[in-house]
Amino acid sequence: MTTVTLWGRASSANLQKARWALEEVGVAFDHREVGGRFGGLDTQQFGAMNPNRLVPVLQHGDLTLWESHAIVRYVAAQFGGGALWPEGPADRAPIDQWTDWTATTFQKGWIALFWQLVRTPPDRHDKAAISAALAETIAALRIMDAQLQQTDHLATDAFSYADIVAGVSLYRLTTMDIDLPDLPGVAAWHERLKSRPAFEKTVCISYDELRGRSAH
Numbered sequence: 001m002t003t004v005t006l007w008g009r010a011s012s013a014n015l016q017k018a019r020w021a022l023e024e025v026g027v028a029f030d031h032r033e034v035g036g037r038f039g040g041l042d043t044q045q046f047g048a049m050n051p052n053r054l055v056p057v058l059q060h061g062d063l064t065l066w067e068s069h070a071i072v073r074y075v076a077a078q079f080g081g082g083a084l085w086p087e088g089p090a091d092r093a094p095i096d097q098w099t100d101w102t103a104t105t106f107q108k109g110w111i112a113l114f115w116q117l118v119r120t121p122p123d124r125h126d127k128a129a130i131s132a133a134l135a136e137t138i139a140a141l142r143i144m145d146a147q148l149q150q151t152d153h154l155a156t157d158a159f160s161y162a163d164i165v166a167g168v169s170l171y172r173l174t175t176m177d178i179d180l181p182d183l184p185g186v187a188a189w190h191e192r193l194k195s196r197p198a199f200e201k202t203v204c205i206s207y208d209e210l211r212g213r214s215a216h
Contacts, residue, residue: 004029007046008055009036011207013111014068015056016168021072021161023198025079037209069099069165076161084161094155098147098162106144109136110169117176121212134178141173141183148185152192159196167193171204 006022006029008015022029034040034055041053049057050066057064058071060078065071076084086092113133116126144166147154155162170190173180193199 002061003059005032005059006030007032007034007049007057007059009033009038010202010205011036011209012055013114013168013172014054016203017068017165018056018058018071018075020164020168020198020202021075021084022079023202024084024164024196025075025081027075027079036213069103072161072164073099080161084159084164086160091156095160095162098155099165101143102162102166106137106140106166106169109133109138109140110173113137113178114172114176117178118172118207118211119213137173138181141180141186144189145183145185148189150185153189159192163189163193167199168203172207 004022004027006015006018008018010016010019010031010033012035019031034046040046041055046057047053049059049064052066054066056068056071057066058074059065060074063074065074073085085095110133113130113136116130116133120126144154151157153159153163154166167189170186170193174190194204
């Protein structure tokens with residue numbers, strides 16, 4: 001079988017999406033940690049793989065792929081056998097919808113909040129920016145909660161790759177020093193995800209090494 005190689009540090013939320021997807025489909029892969037305390041993003045080798053010099057990057061045979069959601073979608077299509085991404089266009093559509101919504105709407109708030117509260121040193125915290133990011137995050141979570149009170153998972157009742165790209169946020173949101181409203185749908189979804197070994201293995205890991213580090 002052609003070797004799969006995944007580049008990126010384990011504490012990267014975007015890397016966690018790709019790693020979680022690979023674990024879910026049971027594909028053996030070589031994980032090479034780069035970025036953050038590992039360095040390596042400024043090398044000629046990494047720049048040739050990803051001109052943005054960001055993680056993750058996935059290599060599979062002659063394919064080199066960057067952008068976390070593209071990687072997760074590829075893993076689902078190539079190795080998932082329809083489990084993470086059905087074959088029918090109508091069945092795929094809500095999964096793609098919620099994945100795109102995660103990229104364009106949900107991530108803007110929660111990642112900004114994480115950078116302000118965790119990645120930024122405390123003496124440089126911007127209270128106004130934190131308040132705005134928290135409000136944006138909660139607004140998005142309420143949209144998710146309304147959906148998750150109708151379905152067991154984000155797009156449908158079945159687990160899909162949409163749950164992976166959105167679900168990575170939950171460990172961080174529930175371990176940061178923030179007050180979130182009661183969101184029963186999101187809470188029940190979180191419990192379902194925590195029952196998945198791949199989620200616990202790839203997402204529920206310490207991010208202490210990122211505290212106060214304002215660089216990638």
